[in-house]
Amino acid sequence: MKSASLSFPKPLTSVDVVIFAMRNDVLSVLLVQRGADPGEPFPHRWALPGGFIDIDRDADLAACARRRLIEKTGVASPYLEQLGSWGGAQRDPRGWSVTHAYFALLPNAVPTDAAPKHGGNHARWYAANDALALALAFDHVMILNAALERLRAKVEYTSLPAYLLPEEFTLGDLQQSYERVLGRSLEKSAFRTRVLAAKLVKSVPRVRLGSNRPAQLYRLRQPDQPLYFARTLGTARTRMKKATG
């Protein structure tokens, strides 16, 4: 079956982006609501932002993902990583389809309040955990779940949570970011030793003032590429915070 003609049926091919950001100290994800035009599958359902590849506009898969991201958020180049692809005969009622999922981490400084509606679609931030319970379109619950697992797994041994912060941050901010993604608290002393020993950050000649001792500000040493630790962050038996009640 040599098909030099290439006229055989091809799968529908799309790109979806799981866009993460911290919103009110909660790991959140941007969802869009699907339209209800006739023939549209999953009308009114919430879904990951994305869409079919435009072979005239998109040079490659990553470019398509960046285009979707900029359409929704206006952010040009945050952390962007390929997550995987999901394809099969059943996932879209319109036929055999493949989607290429990416996930992005947005810095906490950009207007995450933006992205109200775009292209006629509603867009909304959901707490990541809430979004999982939302009966999303297609197999997007599975994809979101995979994105969360990947993110949480990588947090254990990479610098990814730094990409959820503004360019300059204190070590306290950074530790919080780790803790928010992991869902457990880390030991301060060990965390600081580890981050500094790994040369993840470099200090800038500024401090953040507050009603307490000023905190040294840092920035990523290599913002263009994430850092992989040699060992994982330890098991960290959670110490109860001295609760007042």
Next chain:
Amino acid sequence: MKSASLSFPKPLTSVDVVIFAMRNDVLSVLLVQRGADPGEPFPHRWALPGGFIDIDRDADLAACARRRLIEKTGVASPYLEQLGSWGGAQRDPRGWSVTHAYFALLPNAVPTDAAPKHGGNHARWYAANDALALALAFDHVMILNAALERLRAKVEYTSLPAYLLPEEFTLGDLQQSYERVLGRSLEKSAFRTRVLAAKLVKSVPRVRLGSNRPAQLYRLRQPDQPLYFARTLGTARTRMKKATG
């Protein structure tokens, strides 16, 4: 641009499989030689086994990968993992295309001498490192390189090398498999402690005899899913083997 018709041009969609196995104690990869029919890109070049998705036969991407694998090797269900996808306008002269790469680890027991030719294509095992220098078709050097990097990275903290062995093996075999993939030697005592502490394997009531003390045979405790270690295999300063020359 609502296209309920779905008649816009779609990318060519294929699946490629990087098939690894140990051959003469060398990590090797199975390649096929491309045909030279008119219109075929990269004639005579070596390439990863794979091909276009058949939307009538393949239920999903993984099924397509398994089909390719069984066509080439006859092995039904070895370790199979999605590696990533590569797509763009430039990688195939016939047009915008996406390939979904998987990588497989074959047990050392199956007839890896098989797969001589199939579907009219030559197939050959190459040492993984040699294959990288081979001017493969498409972007297959990049894909193979990504597969090797992923494999070597995961070896540091997973049980993957066990899937390159037959069902029953000694701890010495297992350590060798790790060392062959990593390209460096490990410390025996630490390796054994670690593997046993992680409950990666369970002993079977058999030993392997030789011209020395018999070695206990083991098998994977959970062959269906790989095990992730909490920490990486250490830096392992290589101790020189007492070479005779």
Next chain:
DNA sequence: AGAATAGTGTCTCTTAGACAGTATTTT
């Protein structure tokens, strides 16, 4: 002074790494 958070020092425990030593088979 007191509150609040930033940052450090010290002790313990686990585990990797080095390496020597013991064990059990065949020849």
Next chain:
DNA sequence: AAAATACTGTCTAAGAGACACTATTCT
């Protein structure tokens, strides 16, 4: 007995985890 590989024990060093202690600001 010698050769060969299997397997174990012991010491050391590095790092994680726990936790208390010191530091520096604002109110």
